[in-house]
Amino acid sequence: MSIRSYKGVSPALGANVYVDESAVLAGDIVLGDDVSIWPLVAARGDVNFIRIGARSNIQDGTVLHVSRPSSKNADGSPLIIGDDVTVGHKCMLHGCRLGNRILVGMGAIVMDDAIVEDDVIIGAGSLVPPGKRLESGYLYVGSPVKQARPLNDAERAFLSASAQNYVVLKNEYLAETN
Numbered sequence: 001m002s003i004r005s006y007k008g009v010s011p012a013l014g015a016n017v018y019v020d021e022s023a024v025l026a027g028d029i030v031l032g033d034d035v036s037i038w039p040l041v042a043a044r045g046d047v048n049f050i051r052i053g054a055r056s057n058i059q060d061g062t063v064l065h066v067s068r069p070s071s072k073n074a075d076g077s078p079l080i081i082g083d084d085v086t087v088g089h090k091c092m093l094h095g096c097r098l099g100n101r102i103l104v105g106m107g108a109i110v111m112d113d114a115i116v117e118d119d120v121i122i123g124a125g126s127l128v129p130p131g132k133r134l135e136s137g138y139l140y141v142g143s144p145v146k147q148a149r150p151l152n153d154a155e156r157a158f159l160s161a162s163a164q165n166y167v168v169l170k171n172e173y174l175a176e177t178n
């Protein structure tokens with residue numbers, strides 16, 4: 001497993017976390033309990049911090065990074081991901097804030113200071129521009145994203161179910177390595 005220190009700060013892992021051995025985590029990163037990090041994820045908490053909430057999964061090939069403090073933005077842009085968030089394959093999440101029970105579709109890009117409220121689906125291949133706020137309870141698609149329609153009950157239920165599926169899956173992978 002590639003867990004690297006930066007300026008004396010190393011990633012902190014919660015209970016029962018799974019990190020694939022090909023993933024790279026560096027610096028000020030805190031993973032909540034039951035988080036899973038899949039192959040070829042690159043996450044650098046160097047010029048700011050990264051937080052990932054309980055039961056969230058970051059799928060294969062996703063890149064997580066942050067922006068440093070500047071004269072225009074005193075705190076810079078950390079990356080904060082809530083609980084029960086599914087981040088699909090090959091996404092780019094940069095210096096943004098995601099709430100709870102969110103699906104980030106495959107290949108989506110979320111840029112600095114964007115805010116994604118709870119219970120949102122972002123369609124595959126979408127682009128969320130800097131500073132954009134996505135309202136709770138809606139599907140967003142496109143590049144740049146537009147609000148498509150409210151989520152239906154099945155989609156809302158799927159958000160938690162997807163996270164739970166990944167908790168089960170990572171437990172199976174953990175059993176292989178123990």
Ligand SMILES: CC(C)(COP(=O)(O)OP(=O)(O)OC[C@H]1O[C@@H](n2cnc3c(N)ncnc32)[C@H](O)[C@@H]1OP(=O)(O)O)[C@@H](O)C(=O)NCCC(=O)NCCS
Pocket residue numbers: 087088089103104105106121122123124125126139141142
């Ligand atoms: C957006 C999404 C949720 C489907 O929503 P939907 O309303 O059921 O979509 P439909 O299949 O009924 O298609 C509705 C329209 O949206 C379009 N569409 C579907 N997905 C889209 C996407 N990601 N971006 C842009 N347009 C999309 C369809 O082409 C269709 O257009 P049309 O009406 O002009 O023919 C789905 O396509 C998606 O992107 N899911 C993300 C899955 C994923 O990446 N999971 C993570 C990996 S585990």
